[in-house]
Amino acid sequence: MTDNNTTIDWEKKWQESHTPWDAGESSPALVQFLKEHSDLLPIKGKGLVPGCGSGYDVVLFATPDRHMTGLDMSPTCIQQVKEKRGTGNGQYDFICDDFYKFQFPQGGYDMVYDYTFLCAMPLEMRPQWGKRMAEIIKPGGVLIALMYPLNDRSSQPPHTVSVPLFHELLDENFENIFLEDAIGHEDRIGDEKMSVWRRK
Template identity: 55%
Template sequence: MMTIDDGMEQMRNWEDRWQTGNTQWDHGEPSPALVSLVNGEETKHLVPSNGIGLVPGCGAGYDVQFLATPSRHMIGLDMSKTALDVCIRKHPNAKASNYEFVLGDFFKYSPPEHGYDLAYDYTFLCALPPFMRQDWAHRYAEIIKPGGVLICLMFPLEEKEGGPPYSLSVEIYKELLSSTFELIHLKDAVGHESRLGREKISVWKRI
């Protein structure tokens, strides 16, 4: 039986991908679906306008940069040292713009004393071996404060064998999160063209 340590060893393989430039998931910008949610007149109120936010598996940091505002400090977290080096190179003015990048393990990295106000999960759950999904959900429940928000851009919503990315569904997200989060928004995502029809944008409020 695999353990969480076995799963994290699999996750460390992402360092190899960054070192070899095997980063086909990197579109060079935040997802249009996230931009639409945060800036949309009917949805922007769903996203906390201040506090501290987290983007685990932040990659090259585009989402971190986009979500950061003068009143909302964002932290990009990644286990890959090469990914972190890319972030630092691409975002030389991060500190002045109220965001930062940290090398660390999502399951062990210490949250703020009172928890996060916001977290954004995209191409992170689907990168984890399926046996780690309950740990993923429990960790978010631990680190997001009551009333805080978890944005999940659900991907890939399709039937497929193996991974990563591992196949997901709306039902899987509901099974994982509904005991500790309230689903307050769910909509088909208009994101990157190559992923159309395989994504939904969702917002979950910590109970």
């Protein structure tokens, strides 16, 4: 990628197994958040993890009462994750589609989790990200966002994000109900915050 407007070929990266963002597990920050703040999540309903990659977070969030869907636009990614994860006895599934165009459930999602998804967007698409989140999350539902990276990066993804950016993109339709420093993967400590946004 040479500039902010160039689209990365994610399918090629998965075909070539060039996935340096894959840490082999869910972020420790998310695991800790679920232990300490599960009361901020819907107990039941439908959830989505866009840019789900290897599906760690989809499996982590899924319960018998909370069905999770992992979404990715790479056919190779989705094929691999389906072979590896299965369906968890119907507690989750994986679909290959475009986040901005896919048919979401009638009534919307009860929760969406974003981690390393917004930061992978071309910068000019960020306003669309905010509008789409408002479209697919039902009133009273939540967006859980593990903000990364908060420190300056190069022109290539992951693009830098910030707390003010999230407010800019979400405040019209969401209320920020949780925000704190996150202790995630060792190479990202000091570069992340966990946040929860409730749909108005």
